[in-house]
Amino acid sequence: MISQSIRKAMVLMTALVLLSSAAFSETRYERDLVVKDETRAMKVEKVFKELIAAYEDEDPQGFLELVSDDRFRQDYITFTDALYSDFRNYEIHRVDYWIDRVVSDHIKQFLFVKWEKRYETLESGRQNTLSGYSRFLFDEINGNYLLIELAGNPLFGGSLQEWREETPPISGQVVPVAAATKITTDPGPVSPGTGNNTLENLCSITNLGQCLAQADCEGAGGYWGAGSCYATPKDACDAENRYWYNGMCNSTPSLPDLTILKAEITNGTGSTADFAVTIRNNGPIASGPFKVQMIHDTGMPAATETISNLDATSSTTITMIAPMGLGDLTIIVDSDHAISESDESNNSHVIPDMPW
Numbered sequence: 001m002i003s004q005s006i007r008k009a010m011v012l013m014t015a016l017v018l019l020s021s022a023a024f025s026e027t028r029y030e031r032d033l034v035v036k037d038e039t040r041a042m043k044v045e046k047v048f049k050e051l052i053a054a055y056e057d058e059d060p061q062g063f064l065e066l067v068s069d070d071r072f073r074q075d076y077i078t079f080t081d082a083l084y085s086d087f088r089n090y091e092i093h094r095v096d097y098w099i100d101r102v103v104s105d106h107i108k109q110f111l112f113v114k115w116e117k118r119y120e121t122l123e124s125g126r127q128n129t130l131s132g133y134s135r136f137l138f139d140e141i142n143g144n145y146l147l148i149e150l151a152g153n154p155l156f157g158g159s160l161q162e163w164r165e166e167t168p169p170i171s172g173q174v175v176p177v178a179a180a181t182k183i184t185t186d187p188g189p190v191s192p193g194t195g196n197n198t199l200e201n202l203c204s205i206t207n208l209g210q211c212l213a214q215a216d217c218e219g220a221g222g223y224w225g226a227g228s229c230y231a232t233p234k235d236a237c238d239a240e241n242r243y244w245y246n247g248m249c250n251s252t253p254s255l256p257d258l259t260i261l262k263a264e265i266t267n268g269t270g271s272t273a274d275f276a277v278t279i280r281n282n283g284p285i286a287s288g289p290f291k292v293q294m295i296h297d298t299g300m301p302a303a304t305e306t307i308s309n310l311d312a313t314s315s316t317t318i319t320m321i322a323p324m325g326l327g328d329l330t331i332i333v334d335s336d337h338a339i340s341e342s343d344e345s346n347n348s349h350v351i352p353d354m355p356w
Contacts (some may be wrong), residue, residue, distance in 0.1 A: 082157025124213035256283035297327030
């Protein structure tokens with residue numbers, strides 16, 4: 001007969017075996033997950049290395065083979081335009097990078113990278129060094145990891161303003177500064193703090209006067225106009241003697257644009273009728289005073305109203321009273337041509353004759 005103490009020892013040993021087995025299984029499961037994450041991280045790092053190689057070789061086809069066009073989270077066409085813009089404007093010499101970390105989001109992998117790019121601006125012949133911090137998102141597609149999103153400082157496509165504006169910022173990214181040096185026949189020895197290493201030779205957002213080419217200017221975050229680099233698009237537009245309004249640079253001056261949206265009969269009694277006439281100024285500036293006139297088929301004025309002003313992109317509705325039964329009525333806005341408009345062809349509206 002087994003003693004009570006032996007029976008307790010056997011129960012205890014069984015429990016220890018079960019606990020050890022469970023702990024081993026959990027550890028093995030977690031270890032498998034870690035191995036999978038490490039394998040995915042290695043795959044992503046390999047793909048990023050191939051992207052850098054294709055970029056340094058200025059091989060757009062090889063680069064875009066590593067980018068998913070259908071799962072790309074930003075505008076794919078703008079990104080491809082930006083990539084080709086880099087290759088048209090720059091000669092890429094070298095890209096050094098340091099992987100900060102890889103963050104797993106199930107299958108997707110975020111790659112955080114510090115980088116330094118050395119390149120020559122073809123237009124000016126300047127040698128540049130640009131540094132940044134970026135985040136790249138990769139997704140596994142048919143067993144291969146492809147790039148689907150870029151954020152932070154634009155390592156790829158930074159020469160195109162539209163792409164820079166579309167690239168979302170991230171914490172830790174740096175202010176764009178391109179240290180630029182003009183190529184000379186015999187530059188001679190350069191000591192630290194002198195010559196081309198001085199602050200005066202930096203093309204940066206705080207020193208745009210040193211940006212001597214459009215690609216350098218836009219790469220530093222400026223705006224190019226009339227052969228110089230400016231801090232705002234309006235300044236660049238003004239430098240080209242063009243006109244800034246509606247958030248863009250225009251070749252024609254800003255003018256009002258008056259038009260009649262609609263004219264409705266609100267009340268008709270006997271031989272006269274009340275008309276609700278809605279007028280809109282589509283232009284970017286206020287109109288100033290102008291007249292609105294109703295004219296019969298005979299050419300005789302039927303009614304005239306004066307509007308003191310109509311603000312930019314705004315509308316107003318006035319009431320006009322005119323006799324009916326004498327043919328069609330034509331409503332003309334700015335009937336005495338007191339205002340110069342961007343479009344003079346949309347100033348009239350015809351109301352068919354409506355006998356009572």
